[in-house]
Amino acid sequence: MFRATLFRATLAGIVGVLAAIALVGAPTAASALPREDAARTIYYNSGRAAELAPLVDQAAEIWNSGVTTVRLVKGSGGITVVTSENGSAPGTASCVGCTRGTINFYRNQIKQSGAGPLRVVVHEFGHILGLNHPPDIGNCDKVMAGGRCDNAQPNAQELAAVERFWAGRPAPVAGPVDERGVFGAPALAGT
Structure with a gap:
């Protein structure tokens, strides 16, 4: 009789543990690994973008609505956006295909360029997302x-090139890193 009681108690304990695992979910080796298909996040800070800050947020949303392999998210530690009076072009990006750097916008050059300010902002984020200038400069499409x-x-x-560029890229690591060797050639080079 003692054995039967012990057996039932042990069986009840095992069933309880299995029920708890079923409710909570058992950890698996696959769940502990980062997903390769998860979108990479690039943080941007528009605190120094002055009057262009709303356009920076709008440009991020334009890219986010068109691509799934990378996300532009407002925050710190990534891309710093700065607006100044004069510069060499309407805008410049310090890197192509990166998660840390600077985008500079120049008020006077944006006005003189004849381009829409939102187009200029979207264009510079395109560099951050891995795109270079195509050979057909001036093509409004x-x-x-x-x-x-x-x-x-x-x-x-352009959207497909960004998707290809970021697909399977390693997730960014914390701290300063030289990403030139990781990200290689820009997505639209020669297109």
Whole structure:
């Protein structure tokens, strides 16, 4: 009789543990690994973007609505956006295909360029996302082509190039890192 009681108690304990695992979910080796298909996050800080700050947020949303392998998220520790009076172009990005760096916008050059300010902002984020200028500069269908245009929507080829560029990329690591060797050639080079 003692054995039967012990057996039932042990069986009840095992069933209880299994029920708890079923409710909570058992950890698996796969769940402990980072997902390769998860979107990479690039943080941007528009605190120094002055009057262009709303356009910076709008540009991030434009890219986020068109791509799934990378996300632009307002925060610190990534891309710093700065607006100044004068510079060498309407905007410049310190890197192509990176998660840390600086985008500079220049008020006077944006006005003189004839391009829509939102297009300029989307264009510079395109560099951060891995895109270079295509050979057909001035093509208003491509935000990376510059030009005296208002179109701020990346075309299908630009969106696909960003998707390819970030697909399977390693997740960024904390702290300073030289990403040039990790990210290699820009996505639209020669397109």
